Amino acid sequence: MEIGWMRNQKQRQVLVFFVLLSMPAGVGAELGPYSIVEETERGSFVANLGKDLGLELTEMSTRGVRIISQGNKEHLQLAVQTGDLLINEKLDREELCGPTEPCVLHFQVLMEKPLEIFQAELRVTDINDHSPVFTEKEMLLKIPENSPLGNAFPLNNAVDLDVGSNNVQNYKISSNSHFRVLTQELRDGRKYPELVLDKELDREEKPELRLILTALDGGSPPRSGTAKVRIEIVDTNDNAPEFEQPIYKVQIPEDRPVGSLVVTVVARDLDSGVNGKISYTLFQPSDDMSKTLEVNPTTGEIRLRKQVDYETVLSYEVDIKATDGGGLSGKCTLLLQVVDVNDNPPEVTMSALTSPIPENSPETVVAVFSVSDPDSGNNGKTISSIQEDLPFLLKPSVKNFYTLTTKTALDREARAQYNITITVTDLGTPRLKTQLNITVLISDVNDNAPVFSQTSYTLLVPENNSPALHIGSVSATDRDSGTNAQVTYSLLPPQDPHLPLASLVSINADNGHLFALRSLDYEALQAFEFRVGATDRGSPALSSEALVRVVVVDDNDNSPFVLYPLQNGSAPCTELVPRVAEAGYLVTKVVAVDGDSGQNSWLSFQLLKATEPGLFSVWAHNGEVRTARQLSERDAAKHRLVVLVKDNGEPPLSATVTLHVLLVDGFSQPYLPLPEAAPDQAQADLLTIYLVIALASVSSLFLFSVLLFV
Numbered sequence: 148m149e150i151g152w153m154r155n156q157k158q159r160q161v162l163v164f165f166v167l168l169s170m171p172a173g174v175g176a177e178l179g180p181y182s183i184v185e186e187t188e189r190g191s192f193v194a195n196l197g198k199d200l201g202l203e204l205t206e207m208s209t210r211g212v213r214i215i216s217q218g219n220k221e222h223l224q225l226a227v228q229t230g231d232l233l234i235n236e237k238l239d240r241e242e243l244c245g246p247t248e249p250c251v252l253h254f255q256v257l258m259e260k261p262l263e264i265f266q267a268e269l270r271v272t273d274i275n276d277h278s279p280v281f282t283e284k285e286m287l288l289k290i291p292e293n294s295p296l297g298n299a300f301p302l303n304n305a306v307d308l309d310v311g312s313n314n315v316q317n318y319k320i321s322s323n324s325h326f327r328v329l330t331q332e333l334r335d336g337r338k339y340p341e342l343v344l345d346k347e348l349d350r351e352e353k354p355e356l357r358l359i360l361t362a363l364d365g366g367s368p369p370r371s372g373t374a375k376v377r378i379e380i381v382d383t384n385d386n387a388p389e390f391e392q393p394i395y396k397v398q399i400p401e402d403r404p405v406g407s408l409v410v411t412v413v414a415r416d417l418d419s420g421v422n423g424k425i426s427y428t429l430f431q432p433s434d435d436m437s438k439t440l441e442v443n444p445t446t447g448e449i450r451l452r453k454q455v456d457y458e459t460v461l462s463y464e465v466d467i468k469a470t471d472g473g474g475l476s477g478k479c480t481l482l483l484q485v486v487d488v489n490d491n492p493p494e495v496t497m498s499a500l501t502s503p504i505p506e507n508s509p510e511t512v513v514a515v516f517s518v519s520d521p522d523s524g525n526n527g528k529t530i531s532s533i534q535e536d537l538p539f540l541l542k543p544s545v546k547n548f549y550t551l552t553t554k555t556a557l558d559r560e561a562r563a564q565y566n567i568t569i570t571v572t573d574l575g576t577p578r579l580k581t582q583l584n585i586t587v588l589i590s591d592v593n594d595n596a597p598v599f600s601q602t603s604y605t606l607l608v609p610e611n612n613s614p615a616l617h618i619g620s621v622s623a624t625d626r627d628s629g630t631n632a633q634v635t636y637s638l639l640p641p642q643d644p645h646l647p648l649a650s651l652v653s654i655n656a657d658n659g660h661l662f663a664l665r666s667l668d669y670e671a672l673q674a675f676e677f678r679v680g681a682t683d684r685g686s687p688a689l690s691s692e693a694l695v696r697v698v699v700v701d702d703n704d705n706s707p708f709v710l711y712p713l714q715n716g717s718a719p720c721t722e723l724v725p726r727v728a729e730a731g732y733l734v735t736k737v738v739a740v741d742g743d744s745g746q747n748s749w750l751s752f753q754l755l756k757a758t759e760p761g762l763f764s765v766w767a768h769n770g771e772v773r774t775a776r777q778l779s780e781r782d783a784a785k786h787r788l789v790v791l792v793k794d795n796g797e798p799p800l801s802a803t804v805t806l807h808v809l810l811v812d813g814f815s816q817p818y819l820p821l822p823e824a825a826p827d828q829a830q831a832d833l834l835t836i837y838l839v840i841a842l843a844s845v846s847s848l849f850l851f852s853v854l855l856f857v
Contacts, residue, residue, distance in 0.1 A: 178256060178267040181232070185240035185250075185271050190233050193223070193269065196256060197230020200265070204230060211259030215498070222252060223269065240271045241308040248273070248310045264545060275313040275366025279305035281374035282431075286360070288342070288376065289474030292350040293383045297343065299329065301478075303431050304339035305362035305372050312365035314338075320376070321359040328360070335464065339431070342376075350380040384422045384473025388414040393479055395467075400486045401457040409440065412447040412479060414469035421472030430468035430478055435460075440483075442467065449481065457487040458521035489526040489575025494519045495583045498548075503588035506559040513539065513587055514551040518571050526575035533567055541569075559589040560626040593631040593685025597623040599693040606661065609700045610669040618652070621659040621693055623681035631685035634659075639678040639692060648677050652697070661695070669701040670742050703796025705742035707750055709804045712737070721807040726778045734763065737770035737804055739792045749795035755803060756789035763808070765790055772806060784810045 181194045197207050207227045214225050224235040244250035250271040257264050283303050290300060307314045318340035320328040325346045332338050340360060356378040363371045390412060397410045416423045427447045429440065440463070441452045449467070463483040470476040499515040520527040531549055533541050538554045551567070565587045572580040599621060606619035625632040636659045641648045653662050659679070675697055682690035712720045712735070722735045741748040754765040754772075762782060764775040772788065786808040793801040 176263070176265045178265045180251075180268045180270055182270040182272055183234060183238065185238050185274055186276060187234055187238065189236050193232040193234060195230050196225060196232045200230075200256070200258070202230065204228065209260070211257075213257060213259070214254065215257070216254065223254060225256075238271050240273050240310075241277065243271060246310055250310075273310050273313050275309055275364060275370060277308040277313075278370035279307045279315045279362035279364055279372035281305045281360075281362065281372055283374060285375040285377060288378045289381045290344070290348060290378055291382065291384050291473065291475070292348045292380050293385065294344055294348060296345065296347065299341040299343050301331075301430075302328075302340045302342060302360060302376065303374070304337055305374070307362075307364050307370075307372075309364065309366070314364055315362050316365040316369075317363055319361045319363065321361075323356065323358055325356065326358070326378075342378075348380050350382065354380050356380075379474075381474055384418060384471065384475050386417040386422070386471075387475035388416040388425050388469035388471050388477040390414045390467070390469060390477060390479035394482060395479060396482045396484070398484045398486050399451075399455065400488050401455050402488045402490060403451060403454070405451050405454055407451050409449045409451060409483065410481065412442075412449065412467050412469075412481070414447070414477060414479075416469075416471045416475075418471060418473065422475075424472040425469050426471075428468050428470070430466035432465055436463065436465050439463065440465065455485045457485045457523065458491060461485055487523045487526055489522055489573065489577065489579060491521045491526075492579040493529045493571040493573050493581045494521075495569060495571055495581055497583065497585070500585060502586065503590035504553070504557070505590045506592050507556045507594055509553060509556045511553045512550055513553065514585060515544075516549055516551075516569065516583070518547045518549065520573050522573065522575060524575075526573060528574045529571050530574070531569065531571045533569055537565060537567060539565070539567060557589050559591050559628070560595060563589050563628075565589075591628040591631050593627055593683060593687070593689060595626040595631075595683075596689035596691045597625045597634045597681035597683055598691060599623045599679075599681060601693065603694040603696065605696045605698060607698050607700050608663060608667060610667050610702045611704060612663055612666055614663065614665050616663045618661050618663050618697065620661060621654075621679050621681075621695065623659070623691065623693070625683050625689075627683065627685065631683055633684045634681050635684065637680045637682065639680045641677050646675055646677070648675075651675065652677065654679060667699050669699045669744065670705065672699060673744075674698045701744040701747050703743055703747040703794065703798070703800060705747075705794075706800040707739045707741045707792040707794055707802045709792060709802055710738040710740060712804065712806065714804055721809050722772075723809050723811050724774070724778070726780065726782070726810050726812055728774050728778050730774055730776045732774040734772040734774065734808060735806065737765070737772065737790050737792065737806075739770065739802065739804075741794045741800075743794065743796060747794055747796035751793050751795070753791040753793065754788065755791040756787075758786040758788070759783060762786065763788055778810060782810060786810070 178199050183191070183193055196212070197204060200212070202210065202212070207230050212225065212227065214223055216222065221235050222238060224233050226233055240250045243252065252269045252271065254267050254269065255264055256267055281303060286303055288300055305315050315338050317330045317338070318328050320326060320342070325344065325348060326342045327345055329341045329343055330338050331341050358376040358378070360374050360376050361371055363369050391414070395410050395412060399409060412427065414425050416425055426444045427442050428444060429436065429442055439451065439453055439455065440449055442449045462485060465481050466478045467481055468476050468478045495516055495518055497514065497516045501513055504511050504513060518529050518531055520529050531541055533539060538557060540552050540554050542550045542552060544550050567585050567587060569583045569585065570580055572578050600623070604619065604621055608618045621636065623634050625634055635656050636654050637656060638648060638652070638654050650664055653664055654660070677695055678692050679695055680690055680692045682688050724732065724734055737752055739750055741750060751767050752765045752770040753767065754763065757763055759782065761775055763772055763786070765772050772790070788806040788808060790804045790806060791801055792804065793799050
């Protein structure tokens, strides 16, 4: 007979897990136990969990009280509005637990905020909803006519799916003059009937008896089942088979292949002929036992019909019956113990997974999972781990639960995704392991301000530009993502309050493009600086700034201006030159300036016209007018010279100046010698004085222009 309950297709093992994202104090407290009668209607009241938990009705919702079960069926439901624990479906005790008593469904109650887990159990009470049933509707017994009074003949028992007092309690036999029935009990608690001979049999008087066997359970009212018993009276066979051992104890590993020999039972019969020929059978095997073991009727070899599983059934008990040709029988008991083999890898059940998780949040619960291994001993003990190079910790929690948390605050900009492998290994031989891969995404927090590509920008702009000209761009990037990385540009208030920044430039807030709002004049404003801000759209917003320097590039838009000799329309200035002057005599010096800069202001001088060509020359780089040869009496007294002053711009701009020269015999003003002669220095000093005065006048003119511009 079996001593362990075998989980068949109808059996369920019910485990209800409650999990959340953190594990505060209070995990593992117990509630109940609660009880319910099987077949109770769906929605029936079990208990008020709100009262047992000490919570008000509003707290049931705010604290997130919930029930989660593993598997396809939810046996219980929680009415959060009332705090009542209700039956979610009719419960069939026989389907849930089979013959196991008491029938207990373990579950857990979880509160999320803060997390608390309560262990609880629901006991399903049996009702008498099944009648005893005989596996054989008719039993045949062959009893020798010389059987002594008091001999007992075992009959097949009836099966009742109920338990306890609702199971089979006794047997009755229909009225007859030869037999009464006794109710006997097996080691596993099952009751079977035995016929006891009370009156001698006489085959010649009555060769056959037909009786009705009734099995009664202990329910109220009791239920019953019947089977027919046909008794054939046979001739004398005075020796029944006897086994060499009353009990055979055998151990086999659960990985023993189908067809393997379990044990060979041997019985002896002292009779001869047909009365001494023995046939072996399993005595009253259950359906599962018939599918697990088979016996060779001739040799007594017992072999496996299917592979046994330690995790399903730990041991088996079955009686072996030996029957001789005369109908006498004996029996022995086979006790078969299944030895565990590490044939089950650990099982990992992910209960909660949070992804993405925000960066900069230390010790955040990422996942909660449970580990189980149906093997026993070291084969069922497990260790769990993750990769060592990850910023996560694996912490054991209540029973077989684990939490996966962050070690420190994570940085999304350094790494936005983690692939974590949870490895669970048992301690069996060989070790078996299970791996579960999860992906954790890191969500962005606005912890990075925009960063400009340069701390300062220098932009070159030609003067006389058209308004709204794109003069350049600034660019800033933000390492954050989403709206936290969207950058808006703006002009910051100028440090110089006199700088009319709002009328000079504008910026596109979306892309950082800078535009000149009006035409710029190099001669009025050669350069200016301002600051640009970049602000992201996070909350709170972060910002940074960069310096922009705009350098106005000169355009050749100013012609040379002649300072000396003055060309104001008054009486022309006449330069006096003695007729005794040698070649190279300094007549005068044309002084001119150009408001532009760089090469646009580089001036060159050229003699454009002369009354007497070849008599005078102009030095190209300094504007000095000198005699080209020695003067003579033949040279005319009056001369008119036209000098061209030209800048080096593109295209070049120019101005002309007219000089009047008078040749004289004597000299009433200071003598202007050649450059090598000392007196020439006086004339040069005089011209220098003229130049300084002229430049001062021009500077005043430029300053006035700047003031007008501003």
